[in-house]
Amino acid sequence: xxxxxxxxxxxxxxxxxxxxxxxxxxxxxxxxxxxxxxxxxxxxxxxxxxxxxxxxxxxxxxxxxxxxxxxxxxxxxxxxxxxxxxxxxxxxxxxxxxxxxxxxxxxxxxxxxxxxxxxxxxxxxxxxxxxxxxxxxxxxxxxxxxxxxxxxxxxxxxxxxxx
Amino acid sequence: xxxxxxxxxxxxxxxxxxxxxxxxxxxxxxxxxxxxxxxxxxxxxxxxxxxxxxxxxxxxxxxxxxxxxxxxxxxxxxxxxxxxxxxxxxxxxxxxxxxxxxxxxxxxxxxxxxxxxxxxxxxxxxxxxxxxxxxxxxxxxxxxxxxxxxxxxxxxxxxxxxxxxxxxxxxxxxxxxxxxxxxxxxxxxxxxxxxxxxxxxxxxxxxxxxxxxxxxxxxxxxxxxxxxxxxxxxxxxxxxxxxxxxxxxxxxxxxxxxxxxxxxxxxxxxxxxxxxxxxxxxxxxxxxxxxxxxxxxxxxxxxxxxxxxxxxxxxxxxxxxxxxxxxxxxxxxxxxxxxxxxxxxxxxxxxxxxxxxxxxxxxxxxxxxxxxxxxxxxxxxxxxxxx
Numbered sequence: 001x002x003x004x005x006x007x008x009x010x011x012x013x014x015x016x017x018x019x020x021x022x023x024x025x026x027x028x029x030x031x032x033x034x035x036x037x038x039x040x041x042x043x044x045x046x047x048x049x050x051x052x053x054x055x056x057x058x059x060x061x062x063x064x065x066x067x068x069x070x071x072x073x074x075x076x077x078x079x080x081x082x083x084x085x086x087x088x089x090x091x092x093x094x095x096x097x098x099x100x101x102x103x104x105x106x107x108x109x110x111x112x113x114x115x116x117x118x119x120x121x122x123x124x125x126x127x128x129x130x131x132x133x134x135x136x137x138x139x140x141x142x143x144x145x146x147x148x149x150x151x152x153x154x155x156x157x158x159x160x161x162x163x
Numbered sequence: 164x165x166x167x168x169x170x171x172x173x174x175x176x177x178x179x180x181x182x183x184x185x186x187x188x189x190x191x192x193x194x195x196x197x198x199x200x201x202x203x204x205x206x207x208x209x210x211x212x213x214x215x216x217x218x219x220x221x222x223x224x225x226x227x228x229x230x231x232x233x234x235x236x237x238x239x240x241x242x243x244x245x246x247x248x249x250x251x252x253x254x255x256x257x258x259x260x261x262x263x264x265x266x267x268x269x270x271x272x273x274x275x276x277x278x279x280x281x282x283x284x285x286x287x288x289x290x291x292x293x294x295x296x297x298x299x300x301x302x303x304x305x306x307x308x309x310x311x312x313x314x315x316x317x318x319x320x321x322x323x324x325x326x327x328x329x330x331x332x333x334x335x336x337x338x339x340x341x342x343x344x345x346x347x348x349x350x351x352x353x354x355x356x357x358x359x360x361x362x363x364x365x366x367x368x369x370x371x372x373x374x375x376x377x378x379x380x381x382x383x384x385x386x387x388x389x390x391x392x393x394x395x396x397x398x399x400x401x402x403x404x405x406x407x408x409x410x411x412x413x414x415x416x417x418x419x420x421x422x423x424x425x426x427x428x429x430x431x432x433x434x435x436x437x438x439x440x441x442x443x444x445x446x447x448x449x450x451x452x453x454x455x456x457x458x459x460x461x462x463x464x465x466x467x468x469x470x471x472x473x474x475x476x477x478x479x480x481x482x483x484x485x486x487x488x489x490x491x492x493x494x495x496x497x498x499x500x501x502x503x504x505x506x507x508x509x510x511x512x513x514x515x516x517x518x519x520x521x522x523x524x525x526x527x528x529x530x531x532x533x534x535x536x537x538x539x540x541x542x543x544x545x546x547x548x549x550x
Contacts (some may be wrong), residue, residue: 007454010454011458022462025461025462025465026458026459026461026462026531027458027461028461156202158198158200158202159184159198160184160187160188160193160195160197160198160508161180161183161184161187161195161197161198161508161510162180162197162198162199162200163180163199163286163287163288163336163510163514
């Protein structure tokens with residue numbers, strides 16, 4: 001990948017809301033070069049979307065996030081992909097990762113309540129044929145997510161004028 | 164009663180930003196673009212190493228020149244980044260920031276009456292340090308039309324038989340100007356011909372945008388007549404740790420260590436241990452910060468030019484130096500009124516020497532969001548007064 005594309009990705013990974021005109025100036029390229037590069041990155045699915053990082057805890061006290069470890073029997077000819085697909089198609093599922101180590105899949109779920117998440121695990125995940133076991137861990141507090149610390153910025157503590 | 168004070172010291176001018184500092188500290192919703200230190204905090208792995216050294220009880224004096232491991236890492240770093248080759252045992256002194264290194268170097272080298280060539284605009288400490296060391300500062304007024312770079316002719320014109328040292332302040336605070344390899348090559352001959360020593364303040368060496376920094380000590384014949392000053396404040400965002408260093412010929416460094424031993428003893432041990440971590444594992448941090456500065460720099464220069472303030476392409480440090488002569492105001496007047504009317508603090512170019520008249524130092528050690536708000540106010544102000 002070329003240097004410009006990497007710089008674009010680093011910049012919009014931090015702030016996808018940034019205007020194209022401004023970003024082009026900051027990166028020292030033309031606006032055309034920028035929009036072409038972004039279009040290519042989108043087409044190649046390097047850029048997969050532009051979600052916003054929200055601290056839902058500040059919106060409602062009820063919603064919960066759970067991290068579920070799954071042990072899975074891989075299926076002949078399809079490995080883990082088929083079972084992963086069955087799981088990631090549920091809207092409640094935020095992320096699915098195939099893991100090395102003591103278990104196979106990490107599933108991250110957001111639900112309206114602990115009960116809703118539990119029901120999803122008992123009713124949907126656990127009964128699936130190739131799933132051997134589940135271990136559900138509820139997230140108590142998010143300190144940092146996707147590189148962003150979930151608290152108010154600290155003030156600029158520098159002395160205001162210096163050489 | 165007798166005069167309790169030393170006349171040389173009382174004769175030194177007080178700081179040129181004191182007035183602005185007092186106003187801006189009292190003012191609500193003021194935005195300051197007047198800071199000369201990074202907005203980043205020291206990268207966590209470096210801070211963590213400092214904490215760890217405290218936990219291990221590393222709370223004692225270190226050797227006067229600094230811990231051996233740090234001196235060795237500095238030499239490795241200078242070799243890796245700048246093609247400079249120094250002996251960690253004889254040619255390195257760890258100091259309390261680059262500023263102590265400047266002070267000590269001048270004091271061990273100058274005889275009363277020796278002249279020191281001092282290109283301005285430049286960092287405010289050089290002149291008082293020269294005076295306190297008994298030397299005589301001879302100012303070279305760098306010109307806006309040269310993008311504030313130093314030329315061989317300017318050195319020649321300023322030289323007398325008493326000239327001993329040239330202070331070389333690049334990448335430059337306040338102008339952001341850098342001297343490229345080719346431009347340095349053009350002044351080397353004059354320096355050698357006139358038998359000058361060079362105090363090369365390279366504290367901003369990691370913050371260049373475009374061509375990588377070249378140290379004048381890399382040129383043949385220059386290492387033996389150059390003291391290179393560098394440190395951790397700007398490149399690793401470690402201003403409060405107060406840690407810098409000087410490298411140079413053994414005969415000079417040896418005397419600097421002696422002076423440092425009697426006045427300072429040693430640089431803070433916690434800072435030294437943290438700095439080892441910075442040099443070993445901090446290259447990526449430096450690169451990340453430099454990229455962020457570079458983006459702000461391009462944006463700031465673009466916007467200042469758009470609003471009609473001629474601004475040369477500053478390729479170093481974290482300052483731009485726009486020309487405000489078109490408003491008919493002096494630097495001091497512009498900065499004072501900008502603060503009073505739009506609540507934006509910048510530093511008048513004249514704080515860095517008379518040749519800064521007609522210019523402002525604007526720092527981009529701020530988030531782009533803050534810079535944008537400040538720029539809106541500056542634009543409103545400029546529109547009001549542009550002739």
